[in-house]
Amino acid sequence: MTVFDDAALDDPAALAGADPILRRLAGAGSRVRRETADADDPLDQLLGQPRPRAVIAAGSEARFIRAILEPVCPVPFVAWPRHGLPGWVGALDLVVVMASDVAPPSVVATVHEAVRRGALLLIACPAASVVADHAGGSSTILLPTATGDPLAAAVVALSALHRMDLGPAVVPDGVADTMDEVARDCSPMADVTENPAKDLALCLADAQPLVWGGSVLAARASRRVAEALRAATGRAALAADADELLPIIEATTSRDPFADPFTDGAAADRRPCLVLLDDGNNDPMIRADHGRLVAAAERADIRVSVVQHRRGSDVDRYAALLQTGMFASVYLSVGLGRAAA
Missing domain, CATH: 3.40.50.10490 (Glucose-6-phosphate isomerase like protein; domain 1)
Known part of the structure; x- marks a missing residue:
């Protein structure tokens, strides 16, 4: 089992291998x-x-x-x-x-x-x-x-x-400024405690990502982010609507607090983590789906990570969600010791 190295996310030597793709992400604006x-x-x-x-x-x-x-x-x-x-x-x-x-x-x-x-x-x-x-x-x-x-x-x-x-x-x-803002927030120089992309990578360190975006644009971003996470980890990563994700969440058994992460590593790797991409769309049906997913995850003791950007135009918000997910996929590959995708 590949063990995720938390310290690598703030280690200049470990991050150096991902420098080309991090620079390209930073130059999106x-x-x-x-x-x-x-x-x-x-x-x-x-x-x-x-x-x-x-x-x-x-x-x-x-x-x-x-x-x-x-x-x-x-x-x-x-x-x-x-x-x-x-x-x-x-x-x-x-x-x-x-x-x-x-x-x-x-x-x-x-x-x-x-x-x-x-x-x-x-x-x-x-x-x-x-x-x-x-x-x-x-x-x-x-x-x-x-x-x-x-x-x-x-x-x-x-x-x-x-x-x-x-x-x-x-x-x-405006889109370019939003991308620059994400690049600053998700910079490799930003400490893991205040970097949303590194935080997401930590949440997904030993998990199977389930990615959801409620609006049409957030759903499109979720599929792009899931593709990047699959490339970063070599694991299954699913982006789907709430009705498709709920059966997976509800079928997940509660976490065993006595499980050994080394002897039970394969099972731990398959445990879901719910990633919610929130672009600020307040449509009642979208908020209802958001609530159903969070409630189901809490019942199954599944971690939930929210990536949120509620300001700006539709394109601004899409770009921010997508870029944050892309940065997270790179940090995930760094922590797993895999070549950046």
């Missing part, structure tokens, strides 16, 4: 600012564009775009997870694609199909990339990206959609 500045000229082209019949998003962060746009978009919106496009897409529609310089063939196929059908194509990708080569056309608007950060590219795409009156206002500088 600056990447948002850079991508936004580089896209100023293309964004100006969007003013006065006619309203499309429908919007189809594909590629990286398409589901995040859907979570932001779907409640307010004045036209039908689809997040398309497959290659190509739905059969009804044509010249009256807008296709939004976010891709890196090594986009998978499915994204390239989607871009090629959008150009072939004459749809308006809004694409965030590096100007020198395979996907950009397939995006050439009179109906293509390229938002050039340079940092390889999918969330930064998504923020630029959301700014573009707002200029087309298809989505809510997004303030990239």
